[in-house]
Each structure stands twice: as structure tokens, then as C-alpha cells.
Amino acid sequence: xxxxxxxxxxxxxxxxxxxxxxxxxxxxxxxxxxxxxxxxxxxxxxxxxxxxxxxxxxxxxxxxxxxxxxxxxxxxxxxxxxxxxxxxxxxxxxxxxxxxxxxxxxxxxxxxxxxxxxxxxxxxxxxxxxxxxxxxxxxxxxxxxxxxxxxxxx
Numbered sequence: 001x002x003x004x005x006x007x008x009x010x011x012x013x014x015x016x017x018x019x020x021x022x023x024x025x026x027x028x029x030x031x032x033x034x035x036x037x038x039x040x041x042x043x044x045x046x047x048x049x050x051x052x053x054x055x056x057x058x059x060x061x062x063x064x065x066x067x068x069x070x071x072x073x074x075x076x077x078x079x080x081x082x083x084x085x086x087x088x089x090x091x092x093x094x095x096x097x098x099x100x101x102x103x104x105x106x107x108x109x110x111x112x113x114x115x116x117x118x119x120x121x122x123x124x125x126x127x128x129x130x131x132x133x134x135x136x137x138x139x140x141x142x143x144x145x146x147x148x149x150x151x152x153x154x
Contacts, residue, residue: 027054027110029096037117038091046082046098046110053082054108057100061086065095065113088116 030045046057059075071090078084078098088094094116099109 027098027100027108029098029110029112031096031112031114035115035117036086036088037119038088039119041085041087044078044084044086044096044098046078046084046100048102048108053080054078054098054100055080055082057082057084057098059084059086059096059098061088062095062097063090063116064092091116091118 027046027048028051030047032043032045036042044059046054046059048054055078057078059078061073061075063071063073073089075086075096076084078100086096092115093113095111095113097109097111099107101107
């Protein structure tokens, strides 16, 4: 029993060390807009785990991550003050990833997921909603008219 507790303690300490090491190897991305808009420029600041700006970080954006239509765009490299500008080209979910290496040659990274808005309601979407509404209401109206006229269901 005593050895089992010791093994559990060692296991918990190992898990904590691995998790804290992983967390220490990550920085953070500060987005200057919570919900960016397609076609409008926004600023991103790349920071390390000590909240210092990271210059030279490679920034990429993955649109619709994990889907069959996933697309990765290279945004650029952050300036010495950790800043970079990004203009979203597609609306929807996007994951921003910054990767850099520090003097200890350890690869560091940070990710942030955002929801990119349309600049205005999409005309195709509104047209589809109107057509669907007409078909549903029109189909129901024709069925009701037929039932009342013949006094039986079709």
C-alpha cells in the first residue's frame, strides 16, 4: 500500500512537470479585435510566456480548421515589437498560429481561434432563406387548399 501511494505521487509529479513544461513553452496572441471582419485589417501582438514581445515569429492563419476545405495562409513575420497586421480573406472560424524559436533553440508557439464576421449579411444566404420560406409556405398552402376543396388528404 505504501509503495502504491509513492508510485501515484511520482506519476502525478511527472504529469505536472510535463504539463507545466508544455505551458511554459507557449506564449500568447493578443488580438486587438475580438471578432475581426473579413476584408478589414486588424493587429495581432505575439508575446512569450513572460509577456515580452516576440519579434521574428512566423504567423499563419488556418481558415476552417479540421474541415475538408481547410486553407492555410501565411500572414508574415512579427516585427521587433511583436506586432503584425492581418486582413482576413474569408469569413468563418480561423486559427491563428505564431511559431518562433528562442536563444535556447526550443521551438515555441501560440494559437488563438477567432470567428471572422462577414462585412454585411451575405446576399446568397438571404436569397436562399427567402426561396426556402416561399417553398415551405407555398407547399403548405397548396396542400391546405387541396384538403379543403376535396375534403380528403392527398
